[in-house]
Amino acid sequence: MILAAVDAGGTRTRASIVQDTLECRGIGLAGRGNPISGGGPEAAFGEVASAIGRAAADAGVALAEIEAVTLASAGGTAFEAGFLTDAFAAVGIRAPFSKRGDLAALFCSGTHETDGYSLVAGTGATAVRMVDSAEAQTIDGLGWLLGDTGSGFWIGHRVARAVAAALDGRISTSMVEPALEVMGIAPDLALRTGRPIANHELVRVVYTQSPFALAALAPVAFLDDGDPVSAAIVDEAARGLAQAVIDVHADDVTGPLVVGGGVMAGQRRLLEGIVAVLRSSGLDLPVIRATDGLVGASVLALRGAGVTVDAEAFETVRATTATQLARQTGL
């Protein structure tokens, strides 16, 4: 049985052709496959179709041979089912498809377990409790205005506010210079109407661009362990992310915690902070990092086709996917 599994994300889309023998036979890479982050469903689906097409070509199978498609995307609700039926048919894929959430795929990328938790901190922040390979409860993921505590936007926004306050002499932080560099602003501290020119420029740049662009400042919070202002931002982000896990936790679900997302990937201190808060709240979950949801989408595709994915099977899917991915990307 030939299955297509897709992890459609806000910056990139990856597809895998996986067989019920548990072997990943081919990989296809494409761009932004999330219609919510801009561009609309047609453009996003175009990337999904490209990724599947490239994976099929890589595996040496025709699109008509694909017997089921599993499409993991943000919240699992990124595309409407009616739209997908037509869109898949239009590109020659008539197999049944199932929509899954990105956090379910992330969870299944990290473990063969079917119960547990996943936590993502990327541009947004969301925690889910997984039961039987599906989301039993979702916490946060409410976007930049209503939630996403501890996300890249949330951290970058606090960096920007701290830098603006520091430029006005209200606080002191080592983040000023690196933040201005990220924003492309000269560190000109000469005063104009009682405020450094660099702060006038910061105001101009921040209100000219999209609020989301503040996420680019998130890495600045992790540059200097000895800066109390940035340490407080990282601590509060860790507490917020840990609280999402605490709030989604149920005593009867003991499985592992799979973590992922762009912010989590690069920043050791954030994950250490989260684990410390969880332990102090009595939650001592095994923590697994996952890069993305591609292996998980394949695992979900296999389980959807009736294949049992135990620890050994999981390792086969993971290893063959990693091999194909390494061959494709040269990494």
Added chain:
Amino acid sequence: MILAAVDAGGTRTRASIVQDTLECRGIGLAGRGNPISGGGPEAAFGEVASAIGRAAADAGVALAEIEAVTLASAGGTAFEAGFLTDAFAAVGIRAPFSKRGDLAALFCSGTHETDGYSLVAGTGATAVRMVDSAEAQTIDGLGWLLGDTGSGFWIGHRVARAVAAALDGRISTSMVEPALEVMGIAPDLALRTGRPIANHELVRVVYTQSPFALAALAPVAFLDDGDPVSAAIVDEAARGLAQAVIDVHADDVTGPLVVGGGVMAGQRRLLEGIVAVLRSSGLDLPVIRATDGLVGASVLALRGAGVTVDAEAFETVRATTATQLARQTGL
């Protein structure tokens, strides 16, 4: 000598014709006179010109008789000088004009003193130190993304986040029902994808409208003194606003603190909280509330014309302005 004084704000513009005898002779009311809050300089200046025209008609003086114009607006930088020269000439006002800041005007609406502090909490939040009737230093006023801590947006944003968390069962607060009512959302707690329908609706409404619309939720934070979640928001707003005063304070400037702005106007608890924080920091400033900057713009106009405005003169300006305003508005 006949002077025109204008308080051009983000929601309304008020003009006064004041004589060097200290008497307010007429008042003119118009709409949004701040080009920053939308509509551009031409539309905003149209409101300024309307307010002056109505004030002159009310006072029975011709525009050509006006010998100087004092225009107070956000930051004092709302209009460019070159634009104003042409725009005033185009409506028949050829008198010299001076641009002043809204916080300077607010300060001079509350006191005859020339040194002290003013603090505004409206849609934005700013504190200034006043020396010789001019802003010696400005703190915050950096807008909704970079600052404005304790402003209407800042408070409303926190109300929205708390309500979203409460709808997901993460916290408990009495703000849920009134906030949903303000947003026009039915309190439907039935679950869809593990989240109450009211929360899905909140997400939809918040991300459809302008972020500024969240300021409409600010009053919800003040409804229930016994709700710890809203009390924490009000406390943090009060601490943030007090900190702006602390940061702008200089030991050699002992004058009063004049407070104003829409959030400050309606909410006794906020000002009490600010005063408590200031006292605990050793700042025991006399606090004066001011409704807007109209009296202060007149005081600045008079001082600009070389008139000394002492306590007695201030009271004459204040009382005659109040009388004319009451006659105009029926209040």
